[in-house]
Amino acid sequence: MITVNSLVASRPEIAAIAEAADPNPLREADALQESQLLESRVCQLTGTVALLFDLRTSLQFDIGNAALLVVRGVSSFGWSSSAVQVPLAAMTVVSQLPARSPGSFRTRFGFFPDAQLDVAGAQAEFYVLEVDGISDVPPDYTAMSQEHIARELPAWHSRCDPLQVAST
Incomplete structure (x- = not known):
């Protein structure tokens, strides 16, 4: 097992231990439909953007939870959303x-509630992960404290196994 953040930092050679991502969101429109964006990280020093998703609600992925x-x-990162507090x-x-x-490589996301994300760069990698220690269903955002919700979500420090991978 490795951490989610280590995949961002070191770009390990895992193609030999993980199968090809199917579907492949680096090539196929709407492959991540109904998944949930949890966090994004932009590192200007390394010129890297990392997007962490919860796959437990995804329409397309049958394996993995993140x-x-x-x-x-x-070369560009753009986020826009409503100014209304939700x-x-x-x-x-x-x-x-x-x-x-x-x-x-460029990708554009539309989200609910109303938000958009555009990111462009030289290359991209996509990993389907099995994060250790979270339940099979996402937390109820309306009935739990933020601390409890955080324990039930994939995070940068989460230990995981890469199941599928794709790259440009």
Whole structure:
């Protein structure tokens, strides 16, 4: 087992121990539909963006409970959302459109509640993960404390096994 963050930091060679991602959100539109964006990290020093998803509500993935999308050589990162304060809720993917060309990768997400994310860079990796120690269903955001919710979600420090991988 490794941590989610170690996948971002070190880009390990796991293609030999994980099968090819199916579906592949680096190539297929809406492959992450109904998954939930939990966190994003932007590191200007390394030019890296990492997006952490909860897959337990995903329409497309039958294995894994989390996913990680890492974009390297980032040229742009744009987030927009409503300024209206809403109750605590995960950002559910309603649309996702990847675009590839030689030496570049771009993806655009639409979320519920109302938000959009655009990220572009030189290359990308996608990992389907089995995070240790979380339940089979996401937490109830309306009935639990933030501390309890956090214990039931994948996090950067979570220990995990990579199950599937894709890269550009």
